[in-house]
Amino acid sequence: MDELKEIIKNYVINEYLEPDSEPIDYDTPLISGGIVDSFSMVSLKRFLENKYNIQIPDEKATPEAFDSVNKIAELVRQFVKV
Amino acid sequence: MTNFGNYEERVKNFSWALSEQELGYKPGQRINIGWYCSDRVCQLGKAKKVALIWEGFTGEKKIFTYDDLRLYSNTIAQFLTDLGIKAGERVCLFMDRVPELYIGFVGILKTGAIAQPLFSAFGEESLFIRLENAQTSAIFTQKKHISKVRKIRDRLPHLKHIIIVDYDGKSPLQEREGPFSMEGSKKVEHYEIYPTYAETPSVIHYTSGTTGMPKGVQHVHYSLISQYITAKWVLDLKDDDIYWCTADPGWVTGTSYGIIAPFTLGVTQCVLDSGFSAEAWYKFIEKNKVTVWYSAPTAIRSLMKAGDEVVKKFDLSSLRHLASVGEPLNPEAVNWSIRVFGKPFHDTYWQTETGCIVITNFPGMPVKPGSMGRPFPGITATVLNPNNYEPYPEPGRIGLIGLKPGWPSMMRTYWNNEEAYKNKFRNGWYLTGDRARIDREGYFWFVGRDDDVINTAGHLVSPFEVESALLEHPSVAESAVVSKPDPINMEVVKAFVTLKPGFSPSKDLELDIMNFIRKKLSPLAMPQEIEFVASLPKTRSGKIMRRILHAKEWGEEIGDTSTLENE
Numbered sequence: 001m002d003e004l005k006e007i008i009k010n011y012v013i014n015e016y017l018e019p020d021s022e023p024i025d026y027d028t029p030l031i032s033g034g035i036v037d038s039f040s041m042v043s044l045k046r047f048l049e050n051k052y053n054i055q056i057p058d059e060k061a062t063p064e065a066f067d068s069v070n071k072i073a074e075l076v077r078q079f080v081k082v
Numbered sequence: 083m084t085n086f087g088n089y090e091e092r093v094k095n096f097s098w099a100l101s102e103q104e105l106g107y108k109p110g111q112r113i114n115i116g117w118y119c120s121d122r123v124c125q126l127g128k129a130k131k132v133a134l135i136w137e138g139f140t141g142e143k144k145i146f147t148y149d150d151l152r153l154y155s156n157t158i159a160q161f162l163t164d165l166g167i168k169a170g171e172r173v174c175l176f177m178d179r180v181p182e183l184y185i186g187f188v189g190i191l192k193t194g195a196i197a198q199p200l201f202s203a204f205g206e207e208s209l210f211i212r213l214e215n216a217q218t219s220a221i222f223t224q225k226k227h228i229s230k231v232r233k234i235r236d237r238l239p240h241l242k243h244i245i246i247v248d249y250d251g252k253s254p255l256q257e258r259e260g261p262f263s264m265e266g267s268k269k270v271e272h273y274e275i276y277p278t279y280a281e282t283p284s285v286i287h288y289t290s291g292t293t294g295m296p297k298g299v300q301h302v303h304y305s306l307i308s309q310y311i312t313a314k315w316v317l318d319l320k321d322d323d324i325y326w327c328t329a330d331p332g333w334v335t336g337t338s339y340g341i342i343a344p345f346t347l348g349v350t351q352c353v354l355d356s357g358f359s360a361e362a363w364y365k366f367i368e369k370n371k372v373t374v375w376y377s378a379p380t381a382i383r384s385l386m387k388a389g390d391e392v393v394k395k396f397d398l399s400s401l402r403h404l405a406s407v408g409e410p411l412n413p414e415a416v417n418w419s420i421r422v423f424g425k426p427f428h429d430t431y432w433q434t435e436t437g438c439i440v441i442t443n444f445p446g447m448p449v450k451p452g453s454m455g456r457p458f459p460g461i462t463a464t465v466l467n468p469n470n471y472e473p474y475p476e477p478g479r480i481g482l483i484g485l486k487p488g489w490p491s492m493m494r495t496y497w498n499n500e501e502a503y504k505n506k507f508r509n510g511w512y513l514t515g516d517r518a519r520i521d522r523e524g525y526f527w528f529v530g531r532d533d534d535v536i537n538t539a540g541h542l543v544s545p546f547e548v549e550s551a552l553l554e555h556p557s558v559a560e561s562a563v564v565s566k567p568d569p570i571n572m573e574v575v576k577a578f579v580t581l582k583p584g585f586s587p588s589k590d591l592e593l594d595i596m597n598f599i600r601k602k603l604s605p606l607a608m609p610q611e612i613e614f615v616a617s618l619p620k621t622r623s624g625k626i627m628r629r630i631l632h633a634k635e636w637g638e639e640i641g642d643t644s645t646l647e648n649e
Contacts, residue, residue: 015597018226018227018228019229020225020228020253021226022226029140031357031358031359032139032356032357032359032362033139033356033357034139034178034355034356034357036357037203037605038357038358038384038539039538039600039605039606039608039610040600040605040608042596042608043593043597043600043608046589046592046593046596047593049589050590050593059387062387062388063357063358063359063360063384064360064361
């Protein structure tokens with residue numbers, strides 16, 4: 001199990017999904033799937049920055065880069081060794 | 083050749099009767115938007131024409147003809163009638179951009195009930211405030227949003243029916259809940275449309291002000307007269323167009339120009355029920371050969387941010403007219419669209435209260451990048467001196483945008499709040515709350531809001547509403563909310579907060595408060611920055627001076643501080 005991906009997935013489940021929502025996996029589209037919108041993406045970015053003590057530049061924080069747990073993990077790994 | 087033609091000629095010869103005649107409406111007769119959107123188009127011989135091309139984020143696609151629109155809206159109307167919903171009752175649509183949202187809106191209007199679309203990203207408190215204020219009788223929603231409704235249901239005694247459009251039987255229904263499958267129900271061929279007239283209420287959209295709770299802007303069926311002709315002339319919609327309005331019908335653009343106008347005009351429109359991504363949007367335009375595209379500055383700036391290279395990957399040559407609404411369109415965005423699409427975005431200006439476009443850049447006329455354009459024929463718009471509410475006689479002066487009431491889609495009142503409605507008028511002018519100047523050629527130039535309302539990505543957020551919600555967080559003692567500049571969304575919400583004893587500022591606390599507001603109100607209302615302060619600037623009488631905080635955020639002069647408590 002990939003710990004980073006599990007942390008991101010659990011955060012998304014707890015913060016952005018309503019109870020009884022369909023389960024998500026690492027590839028579930030988050031932005032294009034309407035689970036996380038562009039405003040909510042700010043709080044998800046902030047969570048990652050706080051948790052891993054990193055700064056994700058705005059130009060890297062694109063809807064495409066946040067569109068799945070896998071893609072977010074890939075982004076985070078550019079800034080920190082997890 | 084554009085539908086609009088020559089500005090001066092149109093202004094000289096204009097009468098709203100022109101639109102009435104094109105729609106075959108005579109004053110005093112029945113008028114029902116639901117009938118105009120579906121049955122009439124079929125009677126004009128377009129029953130087999132495609133009305134709606136819908137695509138979900140997974141690529142799933144559905145196509146509805148005008149006859150489908152007629153039959154399914156009849157089916158929804160009959161379903162509501164069978165539930166006992168009566169004319170004048172409020173029926174809420176709380177859904178993502180699924181076909182049931184668009185067709186349900188038409189069906190509700192056929193029953194004579196009032197449609198109340200609400201943005202599906204609203205949190206439970208935002209939803210509660212609006213359902214309680216409207217005393218809504220029924221709500222259409224989806225499985226994914228039902229938990230928000232369940233949390234507030236007990237506080238909503240008027241809410242008799244909670245209708246789930248995608249119920250799959252996997253979890254039990256609860257109190258007042260019932261399933262409805264639009265495509266699974268027996269189609270209703272004949273539905274007796276309720277006899278609505280010009281002044282019969284049709285739609286309530288909620289909007290935010292500086293003070294108080296959100297206000298329900300009430301429109302009537304006669305609004306169609308404005309929405310039809312403005313769409314025809316400003317969006318230049320023609321019979322063979324493929325039209326894409328990117329607005330969500332939870333907001334007024336998504337109903338006036340995402341449902342009412344295009345369907346009444348009998349054009350084919352497409353809908354993408356997906357979050358934003360530049361590639362997905364361009365692909366959607368290419369695939370559907372979109373010809374007329376009505377979008378928003380925030381989306382356009384997001385496309386700009388994605389870069390020019392991605393545009394080149396797609397064939398966007400079908401595009402013939404581009405328009406924008408929601409907040410001022412900056413000149414850079416207009417010039418960018420000329421460079422990459424070969425044509426400018428035309429800025430359009432209007433509000434929930436106006437129901438239709440009132441000031442705009444017209445097709446076929448030169449666009450002045452950064453300008454709002456000129457008043458629509460039949461609309462008297464001016465810039466008022468804020469001291470006496472008289473129009474400035476000379477161009478170039480900055481004042482309040484005032485509109486002379488009387489066009490068909492002007493709001494009729496704020497729901498249950500006649501006092502707030504009356505407060506919107508001075509000296510015979512409707513006050514938009516926006517400031518502008520007019521140049522020598524009669525073009526309006528937006529300057530800013532005249533109040534503290536925050537315009538984020540084209541949506542108005544009330545600082546009062548966010549401040550009230552912040553106080554419910556266990557750590558917050560006092561709060562003040564202002565806008566701060568943002569390169570994509572124009573403005574975003576910023577909160578200044580003092581903490582209760584026992585709490586200390588931290589990044590985790592900031593995130594916790596952000597998420598608290600996001601879930602309670604909406605992602606739009608979530609402060610994107612929270613500044614913890616020891617105290618807030620107040621007048622000697624204890625009123626928080628947002629003005630000072632706003633000025634600091636925008637790098638403006640703070641102005642008179644003689645009433646400041648600590649001075």
